[in-house]
Amino acid sequence: MNAREVLDYYKKRETTVIKSIREIVEIESPSHDAEASRKVADWVETAARATGAELSIERISVADGDHLVIRAFGGRNKPILLLGHTDTVHPVGTREQNPTRIEDGKLFGCGIFDMKSGVVLMLEALRFFAATGTRPPRPITILLSCDEEVGSHSGRELVEREARNADVCLVFEPSANGRVKTGRKGTGFYTLHAHGVPSHAGLEPEKGANAIAEIARQIPHIHVLENAEIGTTVNVCTMHGGTTTNVIPEHAQCTIDVRFSSLSEAQRIDTAVRKLQPQDSRVSLEIVGDINRPPMERTDAIVRLFENARDIAAEFDYELDERQVGGASDG
Incomplete structure (x- = not known):
């Protein structure tokens, strides 16, 4: 036909x-x-x-x-x-x-x-x-x-x-505007837990080790891993901790969203996140999570497949374009 x-x-x-x-x-x-x-x-x-x-x-x-x-x-x-x-x-x-x-x-x-x-x-x-x-x-x-x-x-x-x-x-x-995705970032999701020492904030503050404060100290070390020039983004997206106003928090946690365009970047970020060390020796850190999806890199094979699709679309007077995205997918 x-x-x-x-x-x-x-x-x-x-x-x-x-x-x-x-x-x-x-x-x-x-x-x-x-x-x-x-x-x-x-x-x-x-x-x-x-x-x-x-x-x-x-x-x-x-x-x-x-x-x-x-x-x-x-x-x-x-x-x-x-x-x-x-x-x-x-x-x-x-x-x-x-x-x-x-x-x-x-x-x-x-x-x-x-x-x-x-x-x-x-x-x-x-x-x-x-x-x-x-x-x-x-x-x-x-x-x-x-x-x-x-x-x-x-x-x-x-x-x-x-x-x-x-x-x-x-x-x-x-994807938006009908463009074909020929590249997509991979994703990693982590939760960083800080386990501190609880204590009354007024009576014995010196006995406490603040888990929230430790998470706060770690955040700059997390964000510095980003390399936007090559498409690597690292974001702390949620943070939770503490039980009440007058108790030094025993536990705090934050979630980390990582996006990357190559497997080498995924491995670099994963290694660095797992090497995070507490600045307060009384606090321990626990990292949960991993690389969730690998990137879809714009390989020669993908380019050939897109060009084939573009040629077919042209037969229907449709101009097919491509894009690379940061969102995750099974593809």
């Missing part, structure tokens, strides 16, 4: 596609809500089978819900992996304040952008091949995790397994 025929096909399906997006968005599925996750997984499974494509569906049940692996158009070649997730950041009930609606030609609702519209488009790709009697050049695997928004603690192993077996991976979580 040529570009005009493909466009004509999707123009005829526009109303149906919008209806499908509305349906999946109306099924609220916040992270850590297993019941909600399984409801949206039910919808996806039903919709996938309705595409008419030859496929198999694997559901992996975990504490937070169900991961889905859909395999279509099997063959000997390595598959194209379409990657996404079904969980959102919106608690159940949010759609009452933010209902699904069309305004100024745009569809709004909880989780539409991140990333339930992407889920529908994956299924539309399967439907297209089935409806037109054509086959993709490679098998297609769709992987939808249920815990991407909270770090992919159970989904990560599944993502890595499918990615290793794939020829290419297309992540359907969009």
Whole structure:
């Protein structure tokens, strides 16, 4: 089929596609809500089978819900992996304040952008091949995790397994202005605990070792690890400590958000954070956390894949651009 025929096909399906997006968005599925996750997984499974494509569906049940692996158009070649997730950041009930609606030609609702519209488009790709009697050049695997928004603690192993077996991976979580993400920072999350000695602030202050003060002394040593010129950011984002106004705090903690563009920077930051030493010898430090996601570096292979996508987009008179982002993702 040529570009005009493909466009004509999707123009005829526009109303149906919008209806499908509305349906999946109306099924609220916040992270850590297993019941909600399984409801949206039910919808996806039903919709996938309705595409008419030859496929198999694997559901992996975990504490937070169900991961889905859909395999279509099997063959000997390595598959194209379409990657996404079904969980959102919106608690159940949010759609009452933010209902699904069309305004100024745009569809709004909880989780539409991140990333339930992407889920529908994956299924539309399967439907297209089935409806037109054509086959993709490679098998297609769709992987939808249920815990991407909270770090992919159970989904990560599944993502890595499918990615290793794939020829290419297309992540359907969009970026602003429709640009393709060809690079993404990695992330690390840490909690620094200070364990001090409690004491009455008025009667025996000399016997106390202030955990909050120790955290405060550590913060400059944490922030100095940043190197903005090469894309490394380090931020202390929350801080908690103490029990009451007149007691020297025994415990305090802060959370640290780290973003980096290369694995070497990830290793540098990780090593430095673990080497932090207390300035008050009566206080001990404990670091919890690690590198959560590696960076997606803009490699030659990624550039070639983008250029291929850009050339295809040009056939549809669409100018496809790229960008690099700091947000985390399974991709």
